[in-house]
Structure formats: C-alpha cells, structure tokens
Amino acid sequence: MADLTRKYDVLIAGxxxxxxxxxxxxxxxxxxxxxxxxxxxxxxxxxxxxTRNIRCAHDAATDTLSGPYPEEEFFSDLLAVTQGxxxxxxxxxxxxxxxxxxxxxxxxxxxxxxxxxxTLSLGRTNSFFLGGGRAMLNMLYLTAETLGVEIExxxxxxxxxxxxxxxxxxxxxxxxARHAVRAATFVAACGGFESNIEWLKQYWGAAxxxxxxxxxxxxxxxxxxxxLDRGVQETGDPxxxxxxxxxxxxxxxxxxxxxxxxxxxxxxVVNRDAQRFYDEGEDIWPKRYAIWGRxxxxxxxxxxxxxxxxxxxxMFMPTLYPPIAAGSIRELAGELTxxxxxxxxxxxxxxxxxxxGTFDDTILDDCRTEGLTPPKTHWARRIETAPYYAYPVRxxxxxxxxxxxxxxxxxxxxxxxxxxxxxxxxxEIMAGNVLGRGYAAGxxxxxxSVFGRIAGREAAKNARN
Amino acid sequence: xxxxxxxxxxxxxxxxxxxxxADRLMTVCNSCRYCEGLCAVFPAMEMRxxxxxxxxxxxxxxxxxxxxxxxxxxxxxxHEFDVNVPRVLAQVRADSYAAYxxxxxxxxxxxxxxxxxxxxxxxxxxxFILGFAAWHDPRVLFGTHVGPGAFYRLMPHNAMVWLFxxxxxxxxxxxxxxxxxxxxDIGDPMRLPPGAxxxxxxxxxxLRYLDGGGIGCYNHDERPNDRRKFYHHLTFYGFxxxxxxxxxxxxxxxxxxxxxxxxxxxxxxxxxxxxxxGLIFGPLGLFIAKLRRDxxxxxxxxxxxxxxFLVMLFLTSLTGxxxxxxxxxxxxxxxxxxxxxxxxxxxxxxxxxxxxxxxYRFAALVRYAKEHGAFTAKG
Numbered sequence: 001m002a003d004l005t006r007k008y009d010v011l012i013a014g015x016x017x018x019x020x021x022x023x024x025x026x027x028x029x030x031x032x033x034x035x036x037x038x039x040x041x042x043x044x045x046x047x048x049x050x051t052r053n054i055r056c057a058h059d060a061a062t063d064t065l066s067g068p069y070p071e072e073e074f075f076s077d078l079l080a081v082t083q084g085x086x087x088x089x090x091x092x093x094x095x096x097x098x099x100x101x102x103x104x105x106x107x108x109x110x111x112x113x114x115x116x117x118x119t120l121s122l123g124r125t126n127s128f129f130l131g132g133g134r135a136m137l138n139m140l141y142l143t144a145e146t147l148g149v150e151i152e153x154x155x156x157x158x159x160x161x162x163x164x165x166x167x168x169x170x171x172x173x174x175x176x177a178r179h180a181v182r183a184a185t186f187v188a189a190c191g192g193f194e195s196n197i198e199w200l201k202q203y204w205g206a207a208x209x210x211x212x213x214x215x216x217x218x219x220x221x222x223x224x225x226x227x228l229d230r231g232v233q234e235t236g237d238p239x240x241x242x243x244x245x246x247x248x249x250x251x252x253x254x255x256x257x258x259x260x261x262x263x264x265x266x267x268x269v270v271n272r273d274a275q276r277f278y279d280e281g282e283d284i285w286p287k288r289y290a291i292w293g294r295x296x297x298x299x300x301x302x303x304x305x306x307x308x309x310x311x312x313x314x315m316f317m318p319t320l321y322p323p324i325a326a327g328s329i330r331e332l333a334g335e336l337t338x339x340x341x342x343x344x345x346x347x348x349x350x351x352x353x354x355x356x357g358t359f360d361d362t363i364l365d366d367c368r369t370e371g372l373t374p375p376k377t378h379w380a381r382r383i384e385t386a387p388y389y390a391y392p393v394r395x396x397x398x399x400x401x402x403x404x405x406x407x408x409x410x411x412x413x414x415x416x417x418x419x420x421x422x423x424x425x426x427x428e429i430m431a432g433n434v435l436g437r438g439y440a441a442g443x444x445x446x447x448x449s450v451f452g453r454i455a456g457r458e459a460a461k462n463a464r465n
Numbered sequence: 466x467x468x469x470x471x472x473x474x475x476x477x478x479x480x481x482x483x484x485x486x487a488d489r490l491m492t493v494c495n496s497c498r499y500c501e502g503l504c505a506v507f508p509a510m511e512m513r514x515x516x517x518x519x520x521x522x523x524x525x526x527x528x529x530x531x532x533x534x535x536x537x538x539x540x541x542x543x544h545e546f547d548v549n550v551p552r553v554l555a556q557v558r559a560d561s562y563a564a565y566x567x568x569x570x571x572x573x574x575x576x577x578x579x580x581x582x583x584x585x586x587x588x589x590x591x592x593f594i595l596g597f598a599a600w601h602d603p604r605v606l607f608g609t610h611v612g613p614g615a616f617y618r619l620m621p622h623n624a625m626v627w628l629f630x631x632x633x634x635x636x637x638x639x640x641x642x643x644x645x646x647x648x649x650d651i652g653d654p655m656r657l658p659p660g661a662x663x664x665x666x667x668x669x670x671x672l673r674y675l676d677g678g679g680i681g682c683y684n685h686d687e688r689p690n691d692r693r694k695f696y697h698h699l700t701f702y703g704f705x706x707x708x709x710x711x712x713x714x715x716x717x718x719x720x721x722x723x724x725x726x727x728x729x730x731x732x733x734x735x736x737x738x739x740x741x742x743g744l745i746f747g748p749l750g751l752f753i754a755k756l757r758r759d760x761x762x763x764x765x766x767x768x769x770x771x772x773x774f775l776v777m778l779f780l781t782s783l784t785g786x787x788x789x790x791x792x793x794x795x796x797x798x799x800x801x802x803x804x805x806x807x808x809x810x811x812x813x814x815x816x817x818x819x820x821x822x823x824x825y826r827f828a829a830l831v832r833y834a835k836e837h838g839a840f841t842a843k844g
Contacts, residue, residue, distance in 0.1 A: 042543060042544075049539040050539055052499055111678070111679070111680070113501075113502035113678075116498075116501050116502065116508075128502075129499075130502045130503070130678055130679075131499060131500060131502065131503055131533060131534075131537035131678060132497075132499030132500065132537055132538075132539065133499075133539065134536075134537050134538065134539045135499075135533075135536070135537035138536060138537065138687060141687075142687055142688065250472075251472075251545060254544065254545075255472075256497075256539055256540065257497055257499070258472075258493060258496040258497045258540075258546075314514060317495075317496060317498075318492070318495045318496055318514045319496055320472055320473055320492065320493060320496040321472070321473075322475055
C-alpha cells in the first residue's frame, strides 16, 4: 500500500485515461506521483474501460489510419457537433496537442489497430485501441507502475482542503479509514456526475430515474462538487451530456458499448403512445447516434421502441439482447404493452407515406416519406414483412459536461478568473470546456489524453517551483 | 421484457450447457467486437450471427488460449456479464475431443484422462518387461548387449515393426476418423483452395495466434510474455525431430541394411537427441507455465488430460535419452522395455488424449484461412 502520510509532488484523483496520462507525464517529468482510484483494481479506469478509440489530428495516413485528418478539419467537425458551443482557443490547443498524443500514447505501450468490421466509419479520423479501452488502460497502468507511480485502489477523495485557490490536502477514504493526503499539486481527473441520479434529478426531475448509466457507477461527481463549492469556476450546461439510446433491458450501470442499437435508420421509432417523434433517417448513423439519448429522454416515461421488420433484421450489428418478435404489428404491440390500434395506425400511416426509391444504407439515399410528420428523410421503406421486431430503448448516459473551467495549462480557473495556484483538471470533469453540447466519436478520449498529459506536465513543473 | 437470464442468453438448441454458455459469450462478444484484432476467433465470430454447436466447436478449437481477450475484456468476472472466453472455450474444446472420438465407445477415455493414460502406460511398460522376460531367459533383462542388432536380441526386429506398425496404423486411422467427424461438424464440406492449406500451415507452425495480438500471452500477471510459445515450439519441433529420427532409421534399416543402435554422430541419433532435448525442456516448461498461470483462464477439470500428455512426451524423451547414454551397460534391456512401453502407450492413446488438439486446431486454422480469405476477397 502507498504511504499516505508523506507529501507527494502530484496527487491525482481518478484512475482513467486522463488520470493515467497525467500520472505518466508527471512522473516522466521527475515528480513523485500518487494516484487515488475509487474503484477496485478490476473496475479501475472508470469510463475508459468502455472506450474503443481516440480522435487525434494527423497530417498523413499511418499504419492504422487511412488518411490525413488536419487540425482545421477536426476543428470544423467539433464546431458542427457543438453548434459553436466550445472555447475556441482551448479547443484549437487541444486539437494541436492531439497530434503529438498520437505518437505519445504508443510510447506508453498503447497499441492501435486499423478499424475493422462493424465499427463506425471512422478509419481515417479515429485510432482504435487493439483490444479496446481496457487493453489501453492496462498498458497505461503497466507503464505508470514501471515508472514508479504509486497507485491506490479503493481510495476515494471525499473532501478537499483548499485555501483561496490553493490546494493543501485531500481527505482520502481508504478501507474504512480517512487520511489527509498532502501534495504540492492536485489533478482532478475523476469524471463527471452521471452516476449520481439525485444530482441529475436537480435538472431532469423524475425522468432521471429512467436513465441508464453506460459506464462506471463511481462517477458521482464528488470531487467536481467539492471544487465548485470551494470557488472553482463552473462551465458547461449541467443538462448536457453524451447520451445515446440503449437497450431498456441493460443493467442500470456499466452495460458499456454492447447495449447500444444501430437499427434506428432501418425502421421507425415510436414512444409509449406508439407515436413517432423524430426523423429516423436524418443523417448517416455515425453522425446521429449521439442525439437519440436526449430524444428518448424527452419522451413520456423515457422509453421508446425501434420497430422494424424481417427484411432488415441482418443489416446491422448483432445485438446483445434479442429483438422482441411477433407475427403481426398488433401482436408486437401486445408484447410491448403498447396500444395495438395506435401502433397499427402509426405503421400503416408511415407505410402509406413511403415513396419509391433505391435503398442504400451507406449513402443519403432517396427512400423517403411524403406528407408525414415528422418525416423520415432517408432509408424509408415499408414495414410489411412478418415477423415484426422491436427493441425497447432508454436514454443511456455516457458522461456529463458540467465542468471546472480550465486554461491551456489545464489549470483550474477560480470564480474571480484567476488561475489556481496548484490545481489542474483533465478528462470528463473538464470536458464541458470544449464540449458545450453534442458529441463526435472518440473525442472524450482526446480530452482525457491531451489534457491529462498537459495537466501532468504542468503539475510537475508547478511542483518543482 | 425484463432480463431474467444472463445478458446474451438466447433460447436455442445446444447439446450441452457449456455449449449454451459459449453461444451466450459469442453473442456478447459479437455485439462488442473490441477483441477483433487479437486473434482469429473474433474475426471468425464476426462472420456469423448465430452459433450452432459445430461452429462453437470450430471457434473453441481455433482459440489458442493466449488470454488476451480475458485481460482486455471490460465484462470479464466479476462483471455481471461474466465473460470468460478463454476458460469456456477451453472447456468446450476439451468436450469436443470426446465428442468426435473414434470409435465412439472409447470417448469415455477422455473422462479422467490422466488416470486412463497412466494405466495404459503402466500396462504397456509391464507388458514389454514381461514380454522380454517370457520370450527369453529372464536373465536377458540384466545382461549387457552391444553392437549392431543389440536391441533386436531382446525383441526381434520384425516383431517390433509389426507391433509398432499396427499401433501406429491404429492411431492414424482413429485420428483420421475423429478429424473427419470434426471437419464435417464444423460445416465445411467444400473444396479447399491450396492457399488455405499453406496459410494454415504457416499459422500453425509459427503459433501465430498464441501471442495476444503481438505482445505475448497472459499467464500469471499483467505482463504478457512469449514463454508458452517458446516451450510449445520446443515440444512441437522436438516431437517432429524425434519422428524424423525414426523415419531416417527405418530408411537406414530397409534401404541401407544398417541396424540400430547407430553411433552418436549418425543422423538418427543426432535428430533423436536434439528432438529429445526439446521434448524434455518443452513439456517441462509448459507444465511449469500451466502451474503458474492464472487459474481463472484455465479449464481446471482437464488438468489430468493436459498433464498426462506432457508427462508422456517427457517420459518418451527421458527414457530414449537414458537408453542412448546407458545402451552399453546392463541397464539397457530394462530401459529398452521402458522406452518401448512408453512409446507404445503414447501411440495407442494419441487419439484419446491431448494430442488431438494439434489436429483439430490445424483443421480449424484451415477452415479459418479459407473463410477469412473468401470474406476479405468479397470485401
């Protein structure tokens, strides 16, 4: 066990991608580093365990990336998904640093692979971790341990002693005992607050009870709240988060990637009242999957059903939970406890509105509805071939965007605008600085690796002075 | 609508509960696919949406048990999805050996396999000792015999050829019949392109998939290494050299009329000695690796089978090398009986022990090379 009585150069709260990148960077810069991870060793790394790829800018194709992804293109993608709600200077800085991170991560043992079957069409922009996020984490931990970073599991930061923007010590709860851990600098890299349903309810009301949390149950936002209460500047919309529609049968926490559904564009999506509520064919799926969590969250009882027929059942990734099947739309409504008349009316109304076209799910094709509200603008085909199928879906929250404000050094800013003397933040806890809303695949890991590395570097520099 | 069963469970027909569990795991993995770059199992899985028993036996035999998917999996135990692919596929694989055994009546040999093989080995050794003694004056067992034909004073060459020829032939027939049953069940009656053979040969002889996707196997801790691959190479190539030694000696005997024992510098002895050294250190290294490897990834109920095979290879080599060193002494007759007994037992138990893993894995690699080639060509 790590010595909690000595004073460290850098204390890091959290154990995911951001925390480990900070730990490695600080240790490589000569600091003594203690990582306190709330989870057990198996569950270490929070949401990083469930990730698969990272989006980094690069000027040329590599062994694992099919072509260049210039900084400018990355920035315009970010602008598009956030609809301009980003700190431009910080975002550009992140994107610039991401180029170097693409080389730096493999130096820490992380392995990439080309994007293969079943992945989103991200082969040019995103680097995929060989073996996935947990494999990536395992390598970061191995490197950190080899370098001499002290790592403490089952250790939660429960309080912070901060004096006018200056970190003094953290109260760390470890196996029933509370320790005041001192350090010259502090890095908060312990995630958002999406697992804290009570906190979510402040903004979402009772609807939050129906949210499923895709990742760790440990992201309760304890440190985020402590920092905001102790004078750190807040940024980001507390209702904004990365949320997708996931299978309603998924566990409350930690179901990860495998509970997702890619079938929306192949059918229609109805709510509890068997009514459609959004254009299922608005854009290609990788560009739209991350809006469906919020869409379902806005429906009564936060539930929806993807309805499709047997003509498309093998056109998307196989799913963890089997689709619910029935011989007729009426029967299917029965299985889903929806009003059979309403579902039949919705499906036949949709079928009648479908115009002839040439189906192609790889492009924005010309299969669309006419005179229907809301319309289905692409991939609209009649649902008429029995058996019929449905997946029940609920909002699956990945992480929240409410954040501590930081500058380019990843240093926290206090409410009066002054930089903190010795506190840094990285990863989801500061994601809201660049992600005001929306999401682009792999960008959570960019935020974690880039700002984690900056935070570690700067904290080490700070500790030396 | 509530998930009452473990995630990924599907109602379906499977011969055993283990196959049903393997189906569940492949369903979970097929909706994740993070491991697709680690080995051949996951790309093969991705070519399917449902998993009948034959396919599961194919995937199980394609798995080299490197352990990377277990260590990399966010859903491995204690996660409630309880995904332990190396262990479940090891269990399914071991079950498949019995399921395809020929003749069917001998399938029970795979249950308590270690004990069964020990008994066969002990009986074989005893039979050779008693045989020598009964055939000759029992004192022959304690005499010193040297020069060409020395071995055949204990057992006539023709008798040796007949006995071992028949044992070998039986093993070949039984293995071929088992392999045929496996090949039919994994569902590929179609003709094989020559490229698939060549690819599978390269993958098998290099143990391409026993490397965790490039960094080595996971064994007893978080640091992957290539030790199991190294010891397996020693074992496999040691076995191959010993086999080559026997073939050369047979040619010497019939074509050149040169009788064993041969001088130490002669080809059969050089090949046999090198192979023998491989078969000493290979099985020993594999056994130690097995002892140290994390139990959670292993099929512990099959320890007897795995160990029995390693012990048989080790004993074959040990008795052979001792025979080489002590062949000019009075210990030779007993050592010869011991060596012949062990080799005889190794031959006749080959179709009913861990040896079959090599054949099924090779067949699975051929199948994979073919379907993967066709799949990638199709784009």
